[in-house]
Amino acid sequence: MREMRAMDSVDAKLLAEVQRRADLTAQELGEVLNLSPSQAARRRARLEAEGVITGYRARLDPARLGLAVQAFVQVQMAAHSADNAAGFVRLVGTLPEVVGCWTLTGEADYLLRVWCADLPALNQLIHHRLLPHPAVARVQSQIVMDQPKADSGLPV
Structure with missing residues (x-):
C-alpha cells in the first residue's frame, strides 16, 4: 500500500x-469532476492503491431475491x-442470512443484521442456528418494518 x-x-x-455509483467510467467520472478521463482514472487508481477505496459491490434488490424480512438480532x-x-x-461466518456483524458495548455483545425469506426462516435462524450455540445465552430480535433511508456511503 x-x-x-x-x-x-x-x-x-x-x-x-x-x-453512489461504482460503475462510473473514467469518462463519466471526469465529466462529474471537471477533469479529463485519464486524470479521473489516475485519481481513482491512487485512492484504490492507498486503500481508501477498498472494493466495489453491486446493490441487489432483496425483494427480487425472495428476501422479505430484514431484522437486527442482538x-x-x-x-x-x-x-x-x-x-x-x-x-x-457460515450463515449467509447474516449480512453484517458488529461487536458492541452494553447489554448485547453482538449485533447481527440479517435478511430472511420470511418469518419462519428468521425463526429457524434464531432457534436452530444461533440459540443452540454453546456460547450464546440470549438472543433478541427487532424486525425492520420500513427503511426510510437506504444504506448510503460514508460522509466525505
Missing part, C-alpha cells in the same frame, strides 16, 4: 460519486472468553 497523501475537494467528490454471550467469541464468529 502506498503512503496516503492529503485528500482535496476533488478526491472527496470522487469518493462521494463512486459510493446476541448476548453466556461467558466472555476468547474461545467463545472465536466460536461464535466462526458460526456467523
Whole structure:
C-alpha cells in the first residue's frame, strides 16, 4: 500500500460519486469532476492503491431475491472468553442470512443484521442456528418494518 497523501475537494467528490455509483467510467467520472478521463482514472487508481477505496459491490434488490424480512438480532454471550467469541464468529461466518456483524458495548455483545425469506426462516435462524450455540445465552430480535433511508456511503 502506498503512503496516503492529503485528500482535496476533488478526491472527496470522487469518493462521494463512486459510493453512489461504482460503475462510473473514467469518462463519466471526469465529466462529474471537471477533469479529463485519464486524470479521473489516475485519481481513482491512487485512492484504490492507498486503500481508501477498498472494493466495489453491486446493490441487489432483496425483494427480487425472495428476501422479505430484514431484522437486527442482538446476541448476548453466556461467558466472555476468547474461545467463545472465536466460536461464535466462526458460526456467523457460515450463515449467509447474516449480512453484517458488529461487536458492541452494553447489554448485547453482538449485533447481527440479517435478511430472511420470511418469518419462519428468521425463526429457524434464531432457534436452530444461533440459540443452540454453546456460547450464546440470549438472543433478541427487532424486525425492520420500513427503511426510510437506504444504506448510503460514508460522509466525505
